[in-house]
Amino acid sequence: xxxxxxxxxxxxxxxxxxxxxxxxxxxxxxxxxxxxxxxxxxxxxxxxxxxxxxxxxxxxxxxxxxxxxxxxxxxxxxxxxxxxxxxxxxxxxxxxxxxxxxxxxxxxxxxxxxxxxxxxxxxxxxxxxxxxxxxxxxxxxxxxxxxxxxxxxxxxxxxxxxxxxxxxxxxxxxxxxxxxxxxxxxxxxxxxxxxxxxxxxxxxxxxxxxxxxxxxxxxxxxxxxxxxxxxxxxxxxxxxxxxxxxxxxxxxxxxxxxxxxxxxxxxxxxxxxxxxxxxxxxxxxxxxxxxxxxxxxxxxxxxxxxxxxxxxxxxxxxxxxxxxxxxxxxxxxxxxxxxxxxxxxxxxxxxxxxxxxxxxxxxxxxxxxxxxxxxxxxxxxxxxxxxxxxxxxxxxxxxxxxxxxxxxxxxxxxxxxxxxxxxxxxxxxxxxxxxxxxxxxxxxxxxxxxxxxxxxxxxxxxxxxxxxxxxxxxxxxxxxxxxxxxxxxxxxxxxxxxxxxxxxxxxxxxxxxxxxxxxxxxxxxxxxxxxxxxxxxxxxxxxxxxxxxxxxxxxxxxxxxxxxxxxxxxxxxxxxxxxxxxxxxxxxxxxxxxxxxxxxxxxxxxxxxxxxxxxxxxxxxxxxxxxxxxxxxxxxxxxxxxxxxxxxxxxxxxxxxxxxxxxxxxxxxxxxxxxxxxxxxxxxxxxxxxxxxxxxxxxxxxxxxxxxxxxxxxxxxxxxxxxxxxxxxxxxxxxxxxxxxxxxxxxxxxxxxxxxxxxxxxxxxxxxxxxxxxxxxxxxxxxxxxxxxxxxxxxxxxxxxxxxxxxxxxxxxxxxxxxxxxxxxxxxxxxxxxxxxxxxxxxxxxxxxxxxxxxxxxxxxxxxxxxxxxxxxxxxxxxxxxxxxxxxxxx
Numbered sequence: 001x002x003x004x005x006x007x008x009x010x011x012x013x014x015x016x017x018x019x020x021x022x023x024x025x026x027x028x029x030x031x032x033x034x035x036x037x038x039x040x041x042x043x044x045x046x047x048x049x050x051x052x053x054x055x056x057x058x059x060x061x062x063x064x065x066x067x068x069x070x071x072x073x074x075x076x077x078x079x080x081x082x083x084x085x086x087x088x089x090x091x092x093x094x095x096x097x098x099x100x101x102x103x104x105x106x107x108x109x110x111x112x113x114x115x116x117x118x119x120x121x122x123x124x125x126x127x128x129x130x131x132x133x134x135x136x137x138x139x140x141x142x143x144x145x146x147x148x149x150x151x152x153x154x155x156x157x158x159x160x161x162x163x164x165x166x167x168x169x170x171x172x173x174x175x176x177x178x179x180x181x182x183x184x185x186x187x188x189x190x191x192x193x194x195x196x197x198x199x200x201x202x203x204x205x206x207x208x209x210x211x212x213x214x215x216x217x218x219x220x221x222x223x224x225x226x227x228x229x230x231x232x233x234x235x236x237x238x239x240x241x242x243x244x245x246x247x248x249x250x251x252x253x254x255x256x257x258x259x260x261x262x263x264x265x266x267x268x269x270x271x272x273x274x275x276x277x278x279x280x281x282x283x284x285x286x287x288x289x290x291x292x293x294x295x296x297x298x299x300x301x302x303x304x305x306x307x308x309x310x311x312x313x314x315x316x317x318x319x320x321x322x323x324x325x326x327x328x329x330x331x332x333x334x335x336x337x338x339x340x341x342x343x344x345x346x347x348x349x350x351x352x353x354x355x356x357x358x359x360x361x362x363x364x365x366x367x368x369x370x371x372x373x374x375x376x377x378x379x380x381x382x383x384x385x386x387x388x389x390x391x392x393x394x395x396x397x398x399x400x401x402x403x404x405x406x407x408x409x410x411x412x413x414x415x416x417x418x419x420x421x422x423x424x425x426x427x428x429x430x431x432x433x434x435x436x437x438x439x440x441x442x443x444x445x446x447x448x449x450x451x452x453x454x455x456x457x458x459x460x461x462x463x464x465x466x467x468x469x470x471x472x473x474x475x476x477x478x479x480x481x482x483x484x485x486x487x488x489x490x491x492x493x494x495x496x497x498x499x500x501x502x503x504x505x506x507x508x509x510x511x512x513x514x515x516x517x518x519x520x521x522x523x524x525x526x527x528x529x530x531x532x533x534x535x536x537x538x539x540x541x542x543x544x545x546x547x548x549x550x551x552x553x554x555x556x557x558x559x560x561x562x563x564x565x566x567x568x569x570x571x572x573x574x575x576x577x578x579x580x581x582x583x584x585x586x587x588x589x590x591x592x593x594x595x596x597x598x599x600x601x602x603x604x605x606x607x608x609x610x611x612x613x614x615x616x617x618x619x620x621x622x623x624x625x626x627x628x629x630x631x632x633x634x635x636x637x638x639x640x641x642x643x644x645x646x647x648x649x650x651x652x653x654x655x656x657x658x659x660x661x662x663x664x665x666x667x668x669x670x671x672x673x674x675x676x677x678x679x680x681x682x683x684x685x686x687x688x689x690x691x692x693x694x695x696x697x698x699x700x701x702x703x704x705x706x707x708x709x710x711x712x713x714x715x716x717x718x719x720x721x722x723x724x725x726x727x728x729x730x731x732x733x734x735x736x737x738x739x740x741x742x743x744x745x746x747x748x749x750x751x752x753x754x755x756x757x758x759x760x761x762x763x764x765x766x767x768x769x770x771x772x773x774x775x776x777x778x779x780x781x782x783x784x785x786x787x788x789x790x791x792x793x794x795x796x797x798x799x800x801x802x803x804x805x806x807x808x809x810x811x812x813x814x815x816x817x818x819x820x821x822x823x824x825x826x827x828x829x830x831x832x833x834x835x836x837x838x839x840x841x842x843x844x845x846x847x848x849x850x851x852x853x854x855x856x857x858x859x860x861x862x863x864x865x866x867x868x869x870x871x872x873x874x875x876x877x878x879x880x881x882x883x884x885x886x887x888x889x890x891x
Contacts, residue, residue: 008060008095015041015065020072030076034069034131041065042099046275050295055267063088063097066133067165070105073127074166077120083110084117085167090136093161098267099274100281102136106162108171109141134280142171146178149185153193156185160234187236188337195329198228209318210456210468216266216273217282221318223270225325226263232332250336251328254400262321269314272296284314303519308456315454315465323438327399331392348380359384360391367401371409374401375418375445378436382427390435398439405444416537419445423503430474433510437471448514448529455517463600466516472598473509473591480590491613492593495586504543507533508550508591527552550587553578557592561611562852563822563861566618567672567741569636570815575615576622585623589616605761607709607738637667643675648682657686664745668816672741672848673753677711681751685715694781696774700767709738709755710764712773716781718750723846724836726752729780733773734759737832740849806890808882812871813863818847819872821862821881825889831858834888842881843867 015037023033045058067088074086087093090104097103107121114121121139128135140148149156159179164172181187202220205211209221217223233245246253272292273281281288293310300306343356351366351373352359359381366373377398381387390398409415422432436442443450452466464472477496479485486493499505507530515525527548534544556578564571579585593612597604641662648658661682670678681697688695694716714726723742730737739755758764764773809822825831832851839846839862848863864872872878 008057008064010064011057011061014044014061015068017068017072020069024072024076030127031130034073037069038132041069045099049271049275055264055271058271059096059098059267062099063092063095066092066097066103067163070103070128071166073124073131077124077127079120079167080116082168083171084108085169085171086165087172088163088165090158090161093158093163095163098270098280100134100279101274102134102280104158105135105137105165106159107137107139108145108167108175109139110168110171110174112141112143114139114141142174142178145175146184149179153185153190153197156190157194157231160231181235185235187232190235191232191329191332191337194228194231195333198225198329208464208468209322210315210464212456212463213283213285214314214318215282216269216284219318221262221320221322221325223263223266225321226259226266229259229325229328232329236332236336250332252396252400255324255328255396258320258324262317262324265313265317268296304517308517311456312454312465315456319454323440326438327392327395331396334392348384352377352380354384354387355391357386357388358391359387359389360394361397364397367397367404371401371404372412372415372418374398374405374441375415375422378432378441379418379422379425381435382422382425382429382432385427390439395439398441402440402444405441410445410447411536413538415445420503420537423506428478429506430471430478433474433506434471437467443467446510446533449510451518452514452516457516464598466513469598470510470513473512473594474506476594476597477505477509477590480594489593491616492590495590499587499590500583501543504547504550505587505590508547508554508587509594511547511551512554512591512595523552523554546584546587549584550591553588554591554595557588557612557615558596561615562608563850563859565672565816565848565850565863566611566615568816569633569671572615572618572622573627576619576627579619579623582620582623585616585619602761605709605738605757606763607755607757610709633667633671637670640670640673640675640678644670644678644682647675647679651679651683653683653686658682661685664747664749665743665751666746668847669743669751672743677753681713681715681753684713688715694778696777696781698770698774700765700770709757710770712754712756712777714750714752714754714777714781716750718744718748721837721840722750722752722781724833724840725781726754726777727832727836728830729777730754730756731830731833732780733776735764735773736761736851737849738851740846740851742846742848744845806886808885810872810878810882812873814871816863817869817871818863818865821864823858823860823862823885823889825858825860825885827858828889831889832860835860835862835885838881838884838888839864842877842884844872844881845869 020033020037023036024030027033041062045062049055049058070086085108087106087108088095088104089106091097091101092104107117109117117139125135125137145155145159149159156179159175162172162175177183179185181190185193201218201224205215205219207220209219211219215222229251233239233250237244237248237250239245245251246256251259269284269292270282272295273284273288276288276291276295284292289311290307293306296310298306298309301309345353345355347353347362348359351362351370353362354360359377361367361373361377370376377390377394381390422429425432433442436445437449437453443453449467449470452470455466456462456464457466462469476489480489480492480496496502496505511526511530511533513522513526514529515522518525530547530551531544534547539547556575560566560571560575564575566572579588589612593609596608645655645658649655673681680699684695684697694714697713697715699711699713712730716722723740727737735756735758737754737756739753741753743751745751756764764770805824806826807824811820811822813820823835836846838844843866845865845867846862847865850861852859866872872881
């Protein structure tokens with residue numbers, strides 16, 4: 001394959017053919033000497049790999065050794081005549097072999113009749129298997145090769161790269177003649193087929209280089225992308241010599257250097273994977289990432305784990321390779337295959353024009369004569385949505401001139417004005433920022449963003465690198481602006497059009513995580529960085545303060561919604577004080593929704609959406625009422641009771657029975673639930689009569705239902721272990737609990753409400769399944785003596801590779817006369833049931849819970865009291881509870 005100024009020199013110290021032949025002469029069976037030779041070859045290669053030898057020498061060295069070994073094996077078999085040849089094909093045909101790569105062989109016959117060769121072929125292949133070689137082989141005649149290659153692009157691809165190992169070289173030349181572009185698969189048809197093949201392959205990996213566990217061969221930017229460039233060049237130019245490829249204008253020397261360096265790095269990773277796993281492994285799984293990072297000499301630092309440093313290098317290489325692959329293939333299509341087509345050209349200004357729907361520089365000196373054009377191009381694309389992309393030669397000019405973006409460039413007010421004009425554009429700003437990042441301009445113009453490129457966090461929560469996450473966040477903001485965003489994100493889609501200055505949201509999105517990987521609180525670092533940006537770009541002090549606040553507090557809304565009891569008026573009042581006004585609230589809401597969606601697709605569900613909507617609505621209500629005139633608890637309870645009473649009256653409920661039931665519930669019940677929920681629960685309890693079976697009510701979600709999940713209401717006698725039993729029963733049903741509210745009446749009945757989702761994070765809408773859930777819960781909870789044991793299931797493989805320390809934070813919630821317990825622990829099946837049993841053991845009563853699963857860990861919040869209803873204030877008792885939780889959940 002394409003190598004930059006590299007020539008392999010055979011190394012006879014790796015394998016001594018004469019020694020093998022001597023040992024064969026003295027051995028009764030040839031198998032043992034061959035096996036020993038293979039072991040020695042691999043041991044020497046592994047030793048040199050660990051010592052830091054040039055990976056190219058190792059990969060080509062192993063192929064060279066196998067060449068010699070196969071030639072010895074071939075010579076020990078009796079072949080009828082010269083009508084057969086042994087060819088290396090595919091990767092082995094290129095002279096590349098990793099420790100456990102398949103050894104692809106073609107046994108090429110001159111004639112279709114294979115009868116004279118069947119016995120020696122069978123003996124030869126069987127012998128190769130017996131000595132432990134992982135071979136992939138085919139037996140084809142010249143006619144077979146021509147026929148199968150014509151029908152299947154993968155066959156001709158494999159046959160493009162061949163070497164004769166033994167037999168008649170004349171046969172390979174005859175095959176090459178038959179497979180020439182004049183006979184079949186001309187360059188344009190071959191290119192189109194391979195491009196579609198690559199598109200399909202990239203689609204399987206979500207068109208992203210940023211996978212937590214990438215496939216170094218097939219993911220975008222992987223080895224297949226490098227090979228793709230070589231295949232296209234080979235088919236068109238008929239050579240793989242880098243001098244010819246560069247001389248023919250397919251790529252320049254700098255691009256070849258990127259390709260060669262990227263290939264060498266990926267070869268190192270692949271060699272390490274094969275060596276560590278003992279098999280042909282191309283998936284860079286969590287199991288292996290830490291081991292390879294250590295093998296490559298990375299060490300943990302206070303700012304960054306060794307594995308994160310290693311993966312940053314990986315992502316930077318594959319990002320560069322993916323961008324180069326895109327540009328070179330587009331260049332091949334535009335200039336080489338379609339260069340003679342007449343395309344309509346329309347000038348934009350003195351520097352740029354549109355050709356065939358793509359923007360291009362009007363002359364090759366554009367960026368040298370006017371460096372500002374490096375920003376102007378993206379502004380023009382934002383202003384002209386009809387432009388489909390950038391012509392390949394202009395992409396190359398951008399790459400060749402981005403070094404001009406230095407401190408003087410960044411300090412130039414003309415360039416700052418251009419960047420802000422892009423931020424204020426009515427076009428698709430997110431798309432242009434992604435392009436700027438793809439072409440290496442964004443990280444040059446904003447060096448602080450450049451530090452975050454390829455930066456990953458080794459967990460299952462942040463599944464993208466910081467730069468990929470940031471650009472996804474901006475993409476979601478753009479989604480809110482478009483018609484299709486209104487259905488999925490109705491509140492954000494409304495607010496995004498009401499924000500006074502949309503450019504502040506784009507900037508906040510760019511900077512919200514920019515401080516990661518630099519030590520310290522990333523929110524504070526980002527806030528300082530954005531203040532510097534605002535000063536350079538001439539933003540007003542008011543806008544600067546808003547930006548700084550947004551970035552410093554970009555996690556405030558999600559944490560409040562997911563960890564605090566937002567039915568508590570004191571929580572709403574505290575949050576409103578921090579937010580200050582509706583402008584801050586609206587900006588923060590839109591940023592938060594985009595941030596959650598861009599972090600991990602599994603995080604966003606109807607329940608989280610409903611929490612944020614509720615927090616936004618209640619805070620807006622508090623701000624409009626005035627922070628100096630808050631709604632107190634008595635007013636909240638009175639208004640809730642009045643509205644619920646009115647709803648029950650409209651369906652004919654007996655007012656006296658309603659009041660008698662409500663007298664036993666206490667004020668906290670009316671703080672926890674909305675009037676509609678209270679009316680629903682009251683109707684159910686009164687309709688259940690004197691039945692001793694648990695009352696299970698399950699809401700059937702509707703499309704406009706605010707809760708965003710399936711609501712399960714349980715009314716039964718208060719008994720020990722009820723929460724643990726309920727959690728275990730729900731896990732048996734494949735349900736995940738996201739919220740729990742526990743109320744106990746004065747006559748010792750519980751009113752427990754759970755918000756649950758299915759395994760896909762969706763509300764349950766099927767009425768038959770809802771009825772099955774109801775029946776199962778009644779059966780499991782009707783007799784406390786029969787409460788199920790905690791369910792245990794196999795812990796998913798990925799979770800095993802993250803060591804999440806169990807942490808327990810206990811603090812008081814004096815306004816509500818209860819204690820708040822925040823638990824961070826490794827995620828595992830049955831966790832809530834275990835927690836419930838520990839509460840029972842420690843005589844703890846649970847009044848509410850908020851459950852959040854974040855990748856490989858949970859961050860759950862429980863509102864607890866003693867069995868007597870008092871806050872848990874005894875330090876010794878708190879310590880016993882903390883130690884017990886860590887003991888049970890930390891293993």
